[in-house]
Structures are given as C-alpha cells and as structure tokens.
Amino acid sequence: MKERFILTLSCEDRIGIVAKVSTFLADYSAFILESAQFSDLETGRFFLRCVFHYEKKGLDKKAFSKLFTPLSQELSCQWQLHAASEKTRVLLLVSNQSHCLNDLLYRMQNNLLSIEIAAIVSNHQNLKEMASWYKIPFHYLPVTPQTKVEQEEKILQLVHSLSIDLVVLARYMQILSPRMTKQIFGRAINIHHSFLPSFKGAKPYHQAFERGVKLIGATAHYVNDELDEGPIIEQEVLRVDHTLTADQFVQVGKDVEAQVLARAIKAHTEHRVFLNGLRTVIFK
C-alpha cells in the first residue's frame, strides 16, 4: 500500500482556500482519499483535514514543506503534515488505578492505536510490573505538596527528552499546575470520570450517586489551566439504576472511561481534532 499523508490546516475563512490547496495537491499528483472541511460561521475559522497518497513518486515531508510554505503564508494558516504511519509518541501519567493503562497498553501492542508509549510516570509503584511486562520504562515520581513543582519539572523533562507528542493522564489523580498545563496545552489529554460539566472535581461517581442520576459518564478533554474545563474531545454514558451503590458506579464506570480515553486518543493521533476556542472540531 502506498504511504498515506494527512494534511491538517486551519485559518481565517475566505473564498478559494479549498481550490488553492487541492490544486496544489493535484499539481504534485496527490490522490485525495478523504477530505473534510468545516467553516465556523460564528468565529470565521476554516478547518481542513485531507488524506492523500501520491500516484507516482511524491514529495517527502521536507519537500512538501518547502513547496507548500508560500501558499500557507498567503493563507496565513497553521498547518501540519503527517505520514499516517508515524506513531504518536505518548507519555502516560497514571496513579494507582490500572484500567485505562491496561487498555492503552493492550491497544498499543495490538496496533489498535497508532501510538508508541515512550514511558509511564506514576506517583505510585503498584503499576510498575504491568509496565515492565510491556517493556515500557516506568518512572516513579511520588508527589507531595513539597515535591509537586519538582516532579512536574521532571515530567516536562521527559516530554522534551523523549520527544513526546502527547501526554495522556490515564486517571492521574494529581491536578497539574497552570505553569505546566500552559506548556503542554493541546498536547495533553485527561480522562475525567464524569459526564462533564456535571460533577467536576473529586469523587464524581459519588456525587452522581447522591444526585440520583440514571446515566453516568466519562469525558476526555484537553488539559488546560482550569480543572475539568478543557476542550472536550469525547464523551460517553452508561445506564445505572437504583440497585447500584456509589462504589459500583465506580466499578462499572471503568469500562466507559477506558473506551472514551481510547477513542479520544485515536481521534487525536489520526489528526482529526482541531481546537476551536474552548470547543473542538472533530472530523470523523
């Protein structure tokens, strides 16, 4: 199969963007496999995702970049080109719960997600063995009020030294400082165990139980500097009833959390997600 490329682009909207970009692609024999675009009439932003391969020997990323730069400047657009085969390098942050971790490791190993988990960081030691079975380096970074700043610094160093594309908080029960979230905004996904904006903060399943809701949920979102307020990528819910206790909400919710996080990571790594202020544009 031919190598596939994914072009993503966003800019101020106007007439002729698609014409120019698609003409550029056609000029270099790019065969478009999938293309989706969205014009946000409210904000005036344009978003494009385009998957293509070359019919004959095509441009490599460097050549593409050089040739595409003048057009991108004309459009004042932000753009990225990725080879579809490039795996996203992930740093996983976890605490002591393993359901999301196990799910992601399994999906990585079985190529259900196009990711490479470069390292796992935890403030607990209990998941070390699972990491080691999958041969992933494990960094134990216990967090106390005194060490919090220092540990975040170490995480950021890992992000740099390991060339991390995406930080995943797979039930990492620590609140990141604004200083840290600013540096990884748009590149860090958290799974919150409620259907946001309901039940922000601690013990959401217990809050849900007290309120007597009939559906519980999970939300994957980009991390920003306000707790549980980042742009939402994916949500899902699950039916519950009066026979379940709050602790059972916690148990049954694990499946939804793992699924929602995996779907969000899949969308992100396939370059389907665009930030649009506090919302997201996601091309299916």
Place this chain on the structure above:
Amino acid sequence: MKERFILTLSCEDRIGIVAKVSTFLADYSAFILESAQFSDLETGRFFLRCVFHYEKKGLDKKAFSKLFTPLSQELSCQWQLHAASEKTRVLLLVSNQSHCLNDLLYRMQNNLLSIEIAAIVSNHQNLKEMASWYKIPFHYLPVTPQTKVEQEEKILQLVHSLSIDLVVLARYMQILSPRMTKQIFGRAINIHHSFLPSFKGAKPYHQAFERGVKLIGATAHYVNDELDEGPIIEQEVLRVDHTLTADQFVQVGKDVEAQVLARAIKAHTEHRVFLNGLRTVIFK
C-alpha cells in the same frame, strides 16, 4: 384476560415482609405475575411492587383494602393498590412548544400510554387547535408577575376539580412557586432539556453548545421546590458534533425530550417509580 392489580409498598426494612405479603396474597388466590423488591441498605427502606391477578373471583379494591389494613399497620408501610386498567388522569402544562404535547397526545390516543389527559393548560394560545383536534379542554392562563399566584391557584383548582393524578410539565416554561410544588410533590413530572445536573436553568442547549459537549440530553424529574433539582426518573442523551449550531441543538434535542418524558410518564403510570429521598427506585 383477567384484571391485573398492582400493589406497591414501602416501609422500614426487616425480615419477613415478603413472606407476610405474599402469604396474604396467596391466601386470597392471587397469582403473582411479576414482583420486584429492593432493600436500600443505606437508608434501611424496603420497596415492593407486585403485579397479580386472581385465579378465581378475587377481592375488589375496597375488600382488599379492608383485609390488608391490619398487615399494613403491622408493617407500618405506605401502600397503594391499583387496577392495571385504571388510567392515570393527567393535567398537561405547556407553553408554546408542541413537540412533547404532540407526542403525548398521540401516545394517549393510541394507548401507548395508559393516561387520560383531562385538560391542557397553557400560558400561550397557539396550541389550542392541537388540543381541540384531540378534543381535550384547553385552558389559556397567561402568566405575568402579577397573575402568577392567581394562575397557580387556578391550576391547583383544576387538579382538584378534575381529580388529577399527575401533573405533567411538557415544556412549561414557568417556574412553579414552592407553595405550589409542595402541594403536588410526587405527582408532578417536568422535562428539563439538559442532562441534569449539567446546565440547569435557562437555555441549556446554548450552555451546552458554549461548553462544547459531545452529547446533549434530557431529564425527566419530579418537581420539587428547588429548580431542576427534583428526583430524577429518566435521562437520555444524543450525540452532537461541531457542525451543529446551538439552534440545531434545540431542534435535535426535541426528539430526546419527548422520548424521555414519555418513558418517565410510562414508568410512573405503571406504578414502577418510588421516591427514595432525593433519588428514585424504579422497577423495570
């Protein structure tokens, strides 16, 4: 088919309740068709719903009541007996939106809900024609800050004079006073157009749009004296994406609202719903 009866009962939990109640039923040749019970270990409450018919000529409601009273006193229980064929008499409150009204009128007419809509009250006139086609009396009670108390009084008079069992707020865009909600608590169901407790109050779809959620929902709940805080009966959600505007959220949400309200009314009229503090027990 034999006449079916539904016995509902709740009391402080203890050993032997089921034994006593089911022995009572067996003694009068009641054949149990369905039975469900729930013990809330946290609150120590017991809930029972039992559907039966008589093998031979059985007790009518009055005779049942007389004979069951001593046992009910021994158990200190609250109980009700309904013939399954008794239709619930409903007073419908609407404003100017018709989707829930149309849905309920249709279900009533086609026996998809065991209800008899005794009258429709609205603070607008535009749905009068729909009411008249279904031959339901329509009361136009416009509400202003000055007339609010008076209009609520008229609604309560209708509840009494028409022997209403259930008040349904089918997108009635008025907040009821605590004075009124107290009198109809447990007998009034509201449909709120969000997945509560998210987006309480006004314009929930617009709130949802601003937050960028990926699922929107609706919640049917008993009305109490705190806005959008009553015990939840049913909830459902619907997937949305970036291509929809807030106004389109409003449009697509209508289906979910009508469905959730209809399901809640169905459960209530089949005597499946029990109040358990701020939560509900619902036997499927």
Place this chain on the structure above:
Amino acid sequence: MKERFILTLSCEDRIGIVAKVSTFLADYSAFILESAQFSDLETGRFFLRCVFHYEKKGLDKKAFSKLFTPLSQELSCQWQLHAASEKTRVLLLVSNQSHCLNDLLYRMQNNLLSIEIAAIVSNHQNLKEMASWYKIPFHYLPVTPQTKVEQEEKILQLVHSLSIDLVVLARYMQILSPRMTKQIFGRAINIHHSFLPSFKGAKPYHQAFERGVKLIGATAHYVNDELDEGPIIEQEVLRVDHTLTADQFVQVGKDVEAQVLARAIKAHTEHRVFLNGLRTVIFK
C-alpha cells in the same frame, strides 16, 4: 441569511477532481460552508457533497448548470444542484398504522424535516382523518390481488402528476412489484421493522421474540426489487428483555421505527445519501 446550495457529484475517481470543482466554485465567488468527499478504493468511485453560498450575487441554478456542464462532461460525473431551501415533495404510502405517519406530519408541520407531503396513499381508510387535519390529500387505494397492478399504476401516476421527489413507505404493508420498484429506485424509502438482514419478511418482531434477541431494531432502506434487500440508509436498535411479549415488542418498536425513518428522510432530503452499489455513502 444567504441562499445555500448543495452540490452533489459522483464519478470515477482520479487526481484533481476536487481541485477542478473547487476552482470552478471559487471562480464564481462561492463560499464553501461544508464539504465532504469519499473515495471508495474498492470500487474506484468518488463522491462529493459541497454546501456553499455566494459572497456576492451568484449563479442561479440554470446559469450554474450551463456553466458547470463542460466540467461535468470532462469528469463524466453525475451531479445535482439543489437550493437548500427547496422542499422535497413526498408521497406517503401507509396502511393502517399511524405512528410513522403522525411523526412525519408533525415534523413537516414544524419544519423539522424539509419536506412537503403532497399526498397520502393508503389501502385502508382509518388514517384519512389524520391526513385531513394536516390538510393533505388522501387517496384510498385498496389493494387486492386483482387490483394490485392497477393501484400501483395509480401511485405512479401520482408520482408523475404531483412531481414527487421521494416516495416514503411509512409502514405500507404491501410488497411492491419489481415493475414498480424499478421506476422509483433511489427515490423510494421503506422502513422495515427489524434490524436487517435479521427477520426479513412478515412479523419480524414475532420472529425476534422467538429467537430471544436482546435488542430489536428498525431499518430504513431504499426500495429495490428484492424484498428487504435494498441499500440501507439508517438503523437503530432498542433493548428488550424477557418481561416483554411479542406484542409488546411491536409496541415499543414503534418509536424506533418512526425515528429511523425520520432520520433517513432527513439525510435523503439534505442530499447526504449516495448509492454505491448495494451500499450507501452518507455524509454526516
């Protein structure tokens, strides 16, 4: 708001189609609001749906057609241009069940579907009153083995004389002859009350009950000359359990049928559906 146009197009796939079409649009100041395309690598077909308005005074449909024809010939494509405000003219076929009919009439009246129901045909008389309340002409065409050919002929005459765009079989319990289905293929949608291909033919809910399935469903599909084998547009399911009888399956299934049919009609009338052999391409 400016008038919106929807261009749909399909042809053999090759490099440069998007470039040519979008350049054509840009040349006439068309501002693209939404665009989606799909390349079926297996069949080599290309599908495009593009929504646009004109920034300044644009082409009307006739002018567009004249100017676009050379390009369409170069691409050997099938294409259509619709103004988004044009309502699809619908002929509704029903038997004696009203749930889909009621739902569609309501959606039409409340602009939840962009349709104009030009007439209703039924082989029973009981839904005449509902039609008349909505002021839709009602044609009673009873069907017997002897009159079947003749009645189909009358339906086809209505299709022609009323300039019908879409025939909807809203629980029309007659099997159309191949002679008829050939003439309306791609312009006739049926709702089948099962999750196809399970339970084709008669009494699908009873078949589902006998098999003991845990989900029942409905399927909207284009009608072709093989019973319940046409290209699928939409499907949905609903959870059932052991407490429901086959007759109750029938009852609860009605909601799903009405929803699935409405969604399929919505997709069709927004020109989102393309035939792709026995499958469909549907742009969300």
Place this chain on the structure above:
Amino acid sequence: MKERFILTLSCEDRIGIVAKVSTFLADYSAFILESAQFSDLETGRFFLRCVFHYEKKGLDKKAFSKLFTPLSQELSCQWQLHAASEKTRVLLLVSNQSHCLNDLLYRMQNNLLSIEIAAIVSNHQNLKEMASWYKIPFHYLPVTPQTKVEQEEKILQLVHSLSIDLVVLARYMQILSPRMTKQIFGRAINIHHSFLPSFKGAKPYHQAFERGVKLIGATAHYVNDELDEGPIIEQEVLRVDHTLTADQFVQVGKDVEAQVLARAIKAHTEHRVFLNGLRTVIFK
C-alpha cells in the same frame, strides 16, 4: 459484611410459591436483599432469584439443602444455592486472537468479574505468554480433522478434573461437535462477532460490510448443538459508516465483543440467567 447467598429456583408456576419460599427464608432469619421473579404466561414457567444474608448465624449450604429439600420437592422445582463469594471456575477456549482473553484476564485479576480462570486451552501457541504472565495454566491443543474428537475429549477431561463451572469460548474458532455441546449445555458461553441472527457462520464482519449495514454487533449465547443458534444472553451494537472497510469493521468490533462477553459472564456468574427454552430470562 455478612456472607450473601443467592437462591435461584424455577418450576411450573402456581399460586403461593413466593409465599412458601419467602416464609421458609424468614423462618431461618434470612434478610432478603434483592428478589426478582418472573412468570412466563406462555410457557407456564416460574423463575425466582433471591439474594439474602442471615441476621444471626444462619444455615450453611449443607444445612440449607437438607431443610429446603422437602419444600423443593413439593414445588417440583429446580434450584441452586450459591454463596455470593464463591468464584465461578472458568475454562477459557481461545484461538489466536487476544482481545477477549486480555479483557477477561484483566477483569479477573481486578475482581471486576467473580471468576477464577482455571486454565486456558488454545489451538494456537501465540497466547501462551499472556497466560503465563497471569500465571494461568495453558494447554496447547491443536485441532485437525483427525484430532478434533480427541482434543474435545481432552477439553472435557479438563472440565471434569478442574471442576469447571463454566466454559467460555472467547473467540475459539472451532465448531464444537454436538457430542460435546450436549455435555456442557448451559455451562458454555460463546461470543459471536455479529448481531445474531444476522451473519451466522464465518466472516460475519465481511458479510455485514457487503450488506452495507449501519450498525455491527456481537452476541454472547449459550452453546448448543446448532451453530450460532443457542440461547442469547447479551447483545450490543456499534455504529459504522461508509468510510470503514471490512477489515476495519473487524478492528472496531473487538471492543464490542469483549464487552458483550464480559457482561454475559458477569450475569451468568451472578446467577442472573435462566434458560427458558431457546430464550433466556435475565434478572438485572
């Protein structure tokens, strides 16, 4: 917490069963926590599941059995008593796909399922390492037309020697002989990768792709002597669209398969599932 017991019982229906059973329980100070019953009016069968603990020191299983036997004979019922803490001993059959295996091992280890996987049997060797990490004995039993009978015999020997309660075919791609299925009927659950009865037999996702369905699914059922025709325990579906290939159906279907199988096993091991001819009664 007190030890919980689960009593399940089924018999020909008549008046007074609940009265007798609940009186028996009350006589021995059993506090009923949950109870559900169902009367199948069509078949005349009665089904009861009752969860209880003892207020004071209660009967152990042996004493219960001795005391309950006379009543069970009077009712001519089939019954079982299980301590809720007893884990179901499972024999897992797999081929070379790991998604269900991984899911079940994880749930076992994290007490999300009350099972003890006594051994894993496979006709391939590739999942041996995963078994060994979880410290589960792995039996490699390759199957050829010549060895099939012999291998089934070895599996049955494992069922006996390991005191297996439940055989789980977690994507075991071999068809069991009627001779074998007869011996384990009601104690063997298979996961089929389609929404049965659609797409029985081989390559169901490819069949689904060809038919152009919009939802794909999975079905967990008891194994009987007709392929993919056993009593259904659980089903779930997942939305697909035209952008997915048949191979991608296979990929995305894995999540649904694992979930449906896990839910079916959960229901079975909590003694919620009763056979009712070719259907099942499942108490939630």
